[in-house]
Amino acid sequence: MNTQKVDLSNDRALEDIGESKSIESPEVVTKYKTAAEAVNKAFLHVKEAVKPNVSVLELCKLGDSQILEYTSGVFNKAKTATGEKVDKGIAFPTCVCVNACVSHFSPLSDEDTELLKEGDLISIQMGAHIDGYCAVLCNTLFVNGTEIDSSSQTLTGRKADLVVAVYTAAEAALRMLRPGRTNTEISEIFAKIADAYDCRIVEGCLSHQMKRHVIDGNKVVLAKPTFDQKVDIYEFQENEVYAIDIAMSTGEGKTREQGTRCTIYKRRVDIEYNLKMKTSRAVFNEINTKYPTLPFCLRSLADEKKAKLGITELLTHNLVVSYPVLYEREGVFVCRAKFTALILPSQTLRITEFSMPSCQSEKTLSDETVKAVLKTSVSKKAQKKKKKPEKLNSQQVHEEPVPMETDERNA
Secondary structure, three states: OOOOOOOOHHHHHHOOOOOOOOOOOHHHHHHHHHHHHHHHHHHHHHHHHOOOOOEHHHHHHHHHHHHHHHHOOOOOOOEOOOOOEOOEEEEEEEEEEEOOEEEOOOOOOOOOOOEOOOOOEEEEEEEEEEOOEEEEEEEEEEEEOOEEOOOOOOEOHHHHHHHHHHHHHHHHHHHHOOOOOEHHHHHHHHHHHHHHOOOEEOOOOEEEEEEOOEOOOOOEEEOOOOOOOOOOOOEOOOOOEEEEEEEEEOOOOOOEOOOOOOOEEEEOOOOOOOOOOHHHHHHHHHHHHHOOOOOEEHHHOOOHHHHHHHHHHHHHOOOEEEOOOEEOOOOOOEEEEEEEEEEOOOEEEEOOOOOOOOEOOOOOOOOHHHHHHHOOOOEOOOOOOOOOOOOOOHHHHHOOOOOOOOOHHHO
């Protein structure tokens, strides 16, 4: 999610780091799937903890700790091409956004005052990586008492319209993520679905191609093209990996900052600068050691107070990129869904958790183009080879057919 101008220089620099293989390699597919398993399990732990009066900070800490716990137990004997231990851990810090909050809310330990309330609509975003191969997700949940998504409390009204629209759009995108399809075709389908459910697509919502160490690559699907925001048209290719991201709102679909502290940043590997402050240098060295290529939260650094002080100089000299906390206008609701998908030759495989709350929308989807897309299989149908007719010898031609014995069990 980014409402600012997209700068691809950092991503181009990242693509040159280390030995990058595509998912043509079974080893790389295994790493993507292992990262997905880590983030899926972490999400389910956070989902179970969601209930009224739970702190947003508590959920963010839980998500990050679960990812670190799982990844610490895998690929411990594996080595990189240079003989080093495989790096692994958090690919994107856990964020919990409530109601009108759109993205990137992951508070520091001394700043969280937000508790969940019954009726809240919340989105949970997180990511894990193995050796730089990332799996990310975002799912929306409805806080409805002591249980989540209880069948006894189905979501209705405008919230239901919103959630159904977002998850329908995500399902359509999955089916269109095939070689020969284009990024603009997905944008057009998103617009049709949003109109059907009377929702607005959040501006600046981007889906990115991912590569090793690159969580937001150069190939982009812009959910809502505008006069100011456009991307180049391109076709999807086999063996590409994408993080598909879609967010909609019951408001205008326009985001804004409201003064909430930004806590998530990413190192820019294409920029160098000699920092003046001792604290800034210490923070920068820690970032280079722990998070050289992927986003991180200030909360994960050794000293949060020093991190808050030192990050200012890094940001001033463009050594890091910020992920600001974005909001819709007060009183509206936002729903967001994000998943990681591998475009394999035989199918497009969604590898991260995809959980839709129980909803009942009174609106219907009537567009025939969208309906046709949703009926499309995510797998390429295997073409059966026609058997060549067997040549019969003269004896077989003149033989009488033998009656087939019937099996009563199959009758």
